[in-house]
Amino acid sequence: MQRPFPATLLYGGDYNPEQWPTEVWHEDMRLMKLAHVNMVSINIFSWALLEPEPDHYHFEQLDGIMDLLAQNGIMADLATGTASPPTWMSHLYPSLLPVTREGVRMSHGSRQHYCPNSPDYRRKTAALLERLATRYAQHPALKMWHLNNEYGCHTGSCYCENCAQAFRVWLEARYHDLDTLNFAWGTNFWSQRYYAWEDILPPRISPAQNNPGQTLDYWRFMSDSLLACYRVEEDLLRTITPDVPLTTNLMVAFKPVDAFAWASHMDIVSFDMYPPITARPSETAFSHDLMRSIKGGQPHLVMEQSPSQVNWMPQNPHKRPGRMRLHSLQAVAHGADGVLFFQWRQSKAGAEMFHSAVVSHDSSEQTRIFQQAARVGAELRRLAPHVTGSRVQAQVALLMDWQNWWAVEYQPGPSSRLHYWQLLLSYYHALHDLNVAVDIVAPDSDLSGYRLVIAPLLHMLRPGVASNLEQFVARGGSLLTTFFSGIVDQNDHVILGGYPAELRALLGIHVEEFDPWTKEMTNSVQIAEGNMQGTYPATLWGELVHLEGAKALGVFSCDYYANHPALTVNRFGQGKAYYLATQGNDELIAALTNHLCTEAQVAPVLNSPTGVEITKRVHSDGSELYFLLNHTDQPQSVTLPAGCFTALLDDKAIEGQVEIAAVDAVILRKNP
Ligand code: GLA
Numbered sequence: 199m200q201r202p203f204p205a206t207l208l209y210g211g212d213y214n215p216e217q218w219p220t221e222v223w224h225e226d227m228r229l230m231k232l233a234h235v236n237m238v239s240i241n242i243f244s245w246a247l248l249e250p251e252p253d254h255y256h257f258e259q260l261d262g263i264m265d266l267l268a269q270n271g272i273m274a275d276l277a278t279g280t281a282s283p284p285t286w287m288s289h290l291y292p293s294l295l296p297v298t299r300e301g302v303r304m305s306h307g308s309r310q311h312y313c314p315n316s317p318d319y320r321r322k323t324a325a326l327l328e329r330l331a332t333r334y335a336q337h338p339a340l341k342m343w344h345l346n347n348e349y350g351c352h353t354g355s356c357y358c359e360n361c362a363q364a365f366r367v368w369l370e371a372r373y374h375d376l377d378t379l380n381f382a383w384g385t386n387f388w389s390q391r392y393y394a395w396e397d398i399l400p401p402r403i404s405p406a407q408n409n410p411g412q413t414l415d416y417w418r419f420m421s422d423s424l425l426a427c428y429r430v431e432e433d434l435l436r437t438i439t440p441d442v443p444l445t446t447n448l449m450v451a452f453k454p455v456d457a458f459a460w461a462s463h464m465d466i467v468s469f470d471m472y473p474p475i476t477a478r479p480s481e482t483a484f485s486h487d488l489m490r491s492i493k494g495g496q497p498h499l500v501m502e503q504s505p506s507q508v509n510w511m512p513q514n515p516h517k518r519p520g521r522m523r524l525h526s527l528q529a530v531a532h533g534a535d536g537v538l539f540f541q542w543r544q545s546k547a548g549a550e551m552f553h554s555a556v557v558s559h560d561s562s563e564q565t566r567i568f569q570q571a572a573r574v575g576a577e578l579r580r581l582a583p584h585v586t587g588s589r590v591q592a593q594v595a596l597l598m599d600w601q602n603w604w605a606v607e608y609q610p611g612p613s614s615r616l617h618y619w620q621l622l623l624s625y626y627h628a629l630h631d632l633n634v635a636v637d638i639v640a641p642d643s644d645l646s647g648y649r650l651v652i653a654p655l656l657h658m659l660r661p662g663v664a665s666n667l668e669q670f671v672a673r674g675g676s677l678l679t680t681f682f683s684g685i686v687d688q689n690d691h692v693i694l695g696g697y698p699a700e701l702r703a704l705l706g707i708h709v710e711e712f713d714p715w716t717k718e719m720t721n722s723v724q725i726a727e728g729n730m731q732g733t734y735p736a737t738l739w740g741e742l743v744h745l746e747g748a749k750a751l752g753v754f755s756c757d758y759y760a761n762h763p764a765l766t767v768n769r770f771g772q773g774k775a776y777y778l779a780t781q782g783n784d785e786l787i788a789a790l791t792n793h794l795c796t797e798a799q800v801a802p803v804l805n806s807p808t809g810v811e812i813t814k815r816v817h818s819d820g821s822e823l824y825f826l827l828n829h830t831d832q833p834q835s836v837t838l839p840a841g842c843f844t845a846l847l848d849d850k851a852i853e854g855q856v857e858i859a860a861v862d863a864v865i866l867r868k869n870p
Pocket residue numbers: 347348470472502504508509540550553
């Protein structure tokens with residue numbers, strides 16, 4: 199059963215009152231009301247206080263915090279507190295500490311110093327959580343569970359003996375017998391054959407590159423191991439507090455955790471968002487679209503963003519005025535139903551004392567940061583009744599697959615310059631510039647609701663993926679995929695008989711050879727006619743492509759494959775399948791994306807000047823909300839569709855044209 203999202207826009211942050219005397223807690227309550235905070239995440243790093251010595255639990259301080267929140271009408275996103283075991287635990291159970299690939303056992307003294315396969319860690323987390331959940335099951339402040347914190351952060355993989363043993367169990371469940379495993383890993387290569395399960399190790403440091411099958415399976419196994427830790431907590435909580443929704447804060451662009459596999463175990467998807475100051479608005483938009491999509495479009499939550507600077511980059515500039523507000527409204531614009539901060543009150547000591555917080559070191563409500571946070575809080579409160587219940591609807595899907603990511607970036611591969619995330623972003627940027635709504639979905643998901651599917655670098659074809667794409671195109675969809683796609687199966691074995699293997703008929707091409715370029719090597723794509731006509735620089739990769747039914751729309755302009763196809767299109771059933779055999783520059787990707795959207799009849803939400811992002815959320819009764827976000831430093835104007843609108847942040851009636859101040863947003867409700 200799905201536990202519902204609290205029916206409002208959530209606003210607040212990580213709250214660590216155990217770092218402060220109780221007088222400060224009362225001041226916090228006063229300030230939280232000023233900032234319109236309605237939810238805080240507590241108890242994230244409190245294990246050492248809850249269990250100061252083995253099996254002796256002290257909940258009195260947490261009782262006080264929970265009671266105070268309830269008295270002040272603030273919801274608790276109560277963390278299970280399992281991300282940082284107490285120091286005594288690593289003395290008592292030394293094998294609980296994680297081990298690096300080089301074989302170095304880590305020490306405690308920071309955080310997240312646990313091996314996900316440590317039976318001691320799992321047993322102690324369950325023992326703590328059983329008490330915690332039982333104690334607060336009926337507490338009026340408890341509104342959401344926050345399991346652990348950023349699973350895999352700092353220790354996305356562990357290579358210890360616990361993990362080696364658990365890996366063997368995981369492999370036996372996957373392959374059943376050693377012959378099947380030996381086949382899957384191709385162990386006749388380099389004399390790697392296994393004759394006993396005990397001989398199998400994690401891909402620890404070794405003289406040359408580790409077996410690719412073993413490495414890929416280790417990525418899968420580690421994501422599953424972290425998920426297994428989550429599931430220990432999930433199972434307990436679903437029994438003890440069946441009505442309280444569960445979340446954990448995922449990290450974006452985080453390779454170790456396959457978010458698609460995790461989503462079904464979360465009631466609410468939440469994630470932590472820390473864009474560098476140089477990030478384009480599309481990068482944060484991409485994170486939101488991914489997080490919304492992994493749970494089928496249900497509202498997600500920004501569990502952490504920084505009110506201003508962070509402390510962990512080489513230099514940590516503060517967020518310029520208005521930017522945090524715009525990020526917060528952008529989150530809602532992309533389907534989030536809440537935005538929280540790390541953290542509420544800036545620490546006085548500890549590794550994060552120079553990380554910004556809503557209440558800074560001068561403890562005042564007069565600061566720029568506090569005032570801006572209070573403004574955002576007031577605005578979210580105002581928007582909540584209009585926004586909750588509405589959803590983003592997309593006709594374009596960008597395909598994303600963690601297993602593909604793990605396989606394609608195996609090193610040494612054909613090129614160390616292949617960065618899957620960046621290649622996905624290069625297509626997303628173009629769609630974002632067009633104000634087209636995008637879902638980010640797995641290649642084996644139901645594509646029937648989309649008109650256009652873009653699948654950059656779909657290197658690994660897991661079972662069913664090729665036929666899923668064929669059905670999508672046959673029924674009239676448009677598909678674009680790119681170089682180095684359709685190369686391996688789920689075992690990371692090359693699919694023989696010519697690239698791109700199972701996509702060959704769909705794309706109507708045969709790729710004879712691929713050619714990963716050095717940084718100095720370039721080429722270009724020449725398109726002789728049509729709306730994409732032009733010559734576009736290309737980087738990274740070239741291919742020797744033969745047509746097998748497809749038509750060449752563009753050709754390479756130089757090198758020995760000059761005049762050979764670079765961009766192709768093939769009619770397949772009712773639809774069309776495109777292939778780009780290189781990485782085009784931004785202009786080519788923009789022209790291609792534009793062409794594909796036009797052809798697939800995918801309309802932008804609205805047209806806008808560069809730097810103005812526009813999204814739409816729609817209610818089940820069809821009523822519409824438009825979010826217009828001006829990311830530029832100049833005022834901008836946008837032409838609205840026919841009809842009367844109400845600007846929800848200031849209640850003004852608007853028709854025809856709307857002005858948006860620099861670094862500002864306008865949110866419009868279309869009047870019936
Ligand atoms: C992560 C963690 C927080 C804090 C912030 C700092 O997201 O979850 O505990 O360390 O980073 O940016």
